[in-house]
Amino acid sequence: MSEAEIYDVIVVGSGTAGASTALRAAELGLSVLIIEKAHKYGGTSATSGGVMWLPNHQLTPSDDSREKTMEYLNHLLRSEVQRDRLDVYVDQAPKMAHFLKSVGVPLMPAAWPDYFADAPSARGDRSVICDTFDGRKLGDHFLHMREQYTRFKVFNRYAMDVVEFFSISTRAPGWIKTFLKMAWRYWSDLGTRMLGKRDRRFTQGGALMGHVYSKVFDRGVEVRLETRLDELIVRGEEVTGVKVSHFGRPYEIIARHGVVLCAGGFEWNQELRDRYWPVPGQTRNSSTPEDANRGEALIAGLNAGAATEHTEAGWWIPTMHMPMPKASNFEEIHQAAFDVGRPHSVCVNRNGDRFVDEACSYDEFGEAMVADHQKTGANNPCWLVFDAQFRAKFTAGGFMPNLISPDWMIPKDYWDHYIFKADSVEALAHKVHLPVDKLKTVVANMNQYALSGDDPEFGRGSNDYDRMFGDANVSPNPCLGAINKAPYYAVPINLGDLGTKGGLKANADGCVVNSEDQPIGNLYAAGNNAGSPFGNLYPGAGGTIGPAMTFGYVAANHIAQRAGKLAKAAEDSEAASGSATAPASITA
Incomplete structure (x- = not known):
């Protein structure tokens, strides 16, 4: 048997959590290996919008503060959370942002309202994005980063x-x-x-991962692809390494100071969905990379004695199915995050009832689907109903606006299967088996709301977040337009997800803990295979990636302290503390 390889830190998973962990650990002088089971690196993050929710980031002059952030979060928290872990996130997120900026990752605040725009201390500048990235700067790694989905590309190019x-x-x-x-x-x-065919211009999640991985590779970190985590190696009270397989060949890798699980959630594991989620839905409704996040890290942690938290919750997003281009026997998922709230449309459950402010955040839309399905059994899917005015201007999941993809271009076998069309509301209701009178009443009500600008049922278009995704040419409410121009259309909308909010329970240092809240030696978790610091809450755009990168950074600092490498971390902290833009010192 060949001698096992040894690294200071082994990172499982190559998304933002893993990249952040690896970059910070390497910067602090630790040897790092990233293992990734897929044939491309970047994880779900590379296919995402690439937004980080980093409150009080102070990347530009701002009157945001720790106190305002906590006022906003405390008003919204809907489940028990680890308060010290939430505190560490709020304190360390700005430090993580300034670390990224210090190594050359170009961060900039985005004009993106917090998802609960009416809550106390909500703001429009806590979400942070990266400028575009020239993928060719990755050299031989260019073609091996996971590519964006069709939905983030025009004509898939x-x-x-x-x-x-x-x-x-x-x-x-x-x-x-x-x-x-x-x-x-x-x-x-x-x-x-x-x-x-791939565009060298990396945008959104690809841009973030491109910038970060260019720094990771500069520091000599290897990303080992097609390398699956099979088991954690446990010796006594601590994890000492990992058992992995590469195209079926098993071998071991030893970690001197830590194994950090950053391998995504369990949304592609139907058994785990059925066990944990109140409305499980189907794996195929997820908008994360197909069959990627199957909970291997969660299972490995459970087998090592780890506790879990928030496993009942997902990062919800409405999705719909369409056949893959040039491969009609196979389907792909399209997000409908903003489509469901555009003017000239309405969403109803299968009883024909509205159940939500359709222009709310996509996670809140999903929460409403869950609650309505638990109450009525008539959701998941629900229906997005719209008219010719909507069809002319907006996307409906994977269906591009009429100007780009007119009805005659839609393949004939899509009609009455993926998209439905009729000359009247009554005929459309018959086609999709909705109560005719109910749907007519809902549409008539929406037409009245469009005239007055007020939705007395759910307040659609009554806050900054809603209006951001409306149509400025529609008045008096950019989210409410009459549904009165034939033909009429409908597409089914599923309870999709961006991953899981719950997973392994980790403490404020990122250490995975057991059922007695005692750390499991040398084992850490960040990203969607760990419980969210917010519990079942999605506070703003980037509420997944912000904590993933922050707790990767926190875990790396904690490992470095234990390994006697904290001098660099302390030096960075002292330099940051001398700036008006820095938060308190590192929590060890």
């Missing part, structure tokens, strides 16, 4: 940043010029076209 996405999806003034510029940039890049 042209990568869109956040501004371009909203310009095109809402047909804002100048959107045609925006699209033509994207197309020219793509086709004029002859060198990359010789390599393949």
